[in-house]
Amino acid sequence: MIEAEHLAKRFGTVQAVRDVSFTAPDGRITGLLGPNGAGKSTTLRLLYAALQPDSGEARIDGARVSLADAAVRQSLGVLPHGAGLYLHLSARENIRYYGRLHGLRGAPLESRISELLEILELGEVGNRKSQGFSQGQKVKVGIARALVHQPRNLVLDEPTNGLDVMAIRSLRTTLRRLRDAGHCILFSSHVMQEVAALCDEVVIIARGEVVARGTPTALLQAAGTATLEDAFVKAIENAAGSVEGLL
Amino acid sequence: MKPWLVVAWKEIFESLRDRRTLLTSLIIAPLLGPVLFSGMMQFTLAKENKDHEQRVEAGVLGADHAPQLLLWLQAQGLKRVPAPATESLVTAAVRNSQPKIVLVIPADYGEQLSAGKPASVKLYVDTSDSDARRAGERLQRLLAGYAAQTAALRLMARGIDPSIIQPVVTDEIDVSTPASRAQALLGVLSYFLLLSTLVGGMYLAIDATAGERERGSLEPLLALPVSRDALVAGKLLATMVFAAASLLLTLVTFIVALRFVPLESIGMSANLGPLVALQLWLSLLPFVPLAAALLTLIASFARSFREAQSWMTGVLLIPTLPIMLAVVAGLKPTSALMAIPSLSQHFLVSRLLRDEAIPLPEMLLSVGGTLTLAALLSALVVALWRHEKLLG
Secondary structure, eight states: OEEEEEEEEEETTEEEEEEEEEEEOTTOEEEEEOOTTSSHHHHHHHHTTSSOOSEEEEEETTEEOOSSOOGGGGGEEEEOTTOOOOTTSBHHHHHHHHHHHTTOOHHHHHHHHHHHHHHTTOGGGTTSBGGGOOHHHHHHHHHHHHHTTOOSEEEEESTTTTOOHHHHHHHHHHHHHHHHTTOEEEEEESOHHHHHHHOSEEEEEETTEEEEEEOHHHHHHHHTOSSHHHHHHHHHHHHHSOOTTTO | OOHHHHHHHHHHHHHHHOHHHHHIIIIIHHHHHHHHHHHHHHHHHHHHHHHHSOOEEEEEESGGGOHHHHHHHHHTTEEEEOOOSSGGGHHHHHHTTSSSEEEEOOTTHHHHHHTTSOOOOEEEEOTTSHHHHHHHHHHHHHHHHHHHHHHHHHHHHTTOOGGGGOSOOOOOOOOOOHHHHHHHHHHHHHHHHHHHHHHHHHHHHHIIIIIHHHHTOHHHHHTSSSOHHHHHHHHHHHHHHHHHHHHHHHHHHHHHHHTTSOGGGGTOOOOOOHHHHHHHHHHHTTHHHHHHHHHHHHHHHOSSHHHHHHHHHHHHHTTHHHHHHHHHHTOOOOHHHHTSTTHHHHHHHHHHHTTOOOOHHHHHHHHHHHHHHHHHHHHHHHHHHHSGGGGO
């Protein structure tokens, strides 16, 4: 379970995150939806402690997250924007590096890697250098890497960016499978269809604030609109007066 | 395996896969220094040998006025080259180094000489050209020798012992040993060794910091349940391994390269056997953590690989400054100076090459001073990495 409680973060004169509170429960896929620059990535960074909040607090499975306390991040797997693989290493080596940093080793680690490569349909490219991977393959390796230590919570920053339809579909299947296994999945996106197709819970962020949250159906009802897209636009308009420049 | 060891191992492993890093750290750096250096030595030695041959090239104007003198000078090593036709052209010709030296013998030379009066000759030389200056000095010595011989003959003709006009005789005794003469040339070696240490760790340091940030792989790494101190420790360790390996390879290359330099032809021994090489490596080893910390610190500030690379150009020059200062000012090792990193390594290298024993306090000061600065810079790197701004 991942919790955000009145998170706020300022960079110089820019208030990137004003007031963000939500809960991403176990066994659910929670989507963080918002226009570009709304504060999605900053919020995620506060959750996995790459940044320290100015006020408020982030919790993972009830424990407070902080930059200095590494142990809290044990039950967390993270896929940042753009996967961030080591291009000179193979898929297997990339995953192995993170496994070792989590304290895994030897045969259990190797069989875990093989298992992940199979689940994510990466078996064929497992021993190839990541340099030549497609964006979809990179994201999958990034997810496998984030899952190597079987974390309860998974955070993904815009995982579908640059993926083709087939890759997106297989990513969705993977995430649903993880959800059904009881994991807490939190992912950010600025693509409405993405969120509509996948999420159990939606948190809409605009200008650093949560402007609406709930299940997709509840959001439609509350906004009185036919599509989630209309609900999204309405929520942002209500919050900011105008969406010009945001979308 | 501890996380910092995992990080170090991965950085080394990844760099071994990266052709650019491998090429720079373990091939170019260890080759460049020795090859450049051997070239410099060849050049210097060739020059030195040429200077030692007592040949002087000069144009002579009015040679007909002093056939005796000319015969004598040519016997002593003067080689005549074409000279300008008239004396009015000489100055311009010498300025253009065509030829570099012109000896002008006036028409009244023979007259003055037979009258027992000072006969003057003119020597045109451009002293701003060091080659010409040395040749000019040599020709002057020859002329002085001829003058002294003539004076002695005159005195003897008058029944006087020529030694009466030699109240003081100087005998120069050269006490330099072959090794100490070679040392002047080998002084540059210490800089090349420090440079290859820095270059050896450079790309790994950039890759592990600025490169990691640029690729976007730093963020998931920071999200791991591994303390940032451990990450820094691993990256520093990996940089040290590469820097130390590059240094070792450079020393090996030096030994091989110096085999091709004709040090013997001027009676010098470079004194660079495997044992000395090992001693050199050990005395330079404390510089390795300093290099790693310096490189990692600078590279951690940079936002991109390219930016880090341009910063490094400056970093590579830092260790030269104290050495250059010491060479120019002719400084000798004192306890204050031995505490200065890079300078102290230079002194240690010089001592080893001169076959001198290294006093224990000097060694301790060098190691202590260098490691203290290394620790200080490492602490700065750790502080930088603990800061959230690291992600940029």
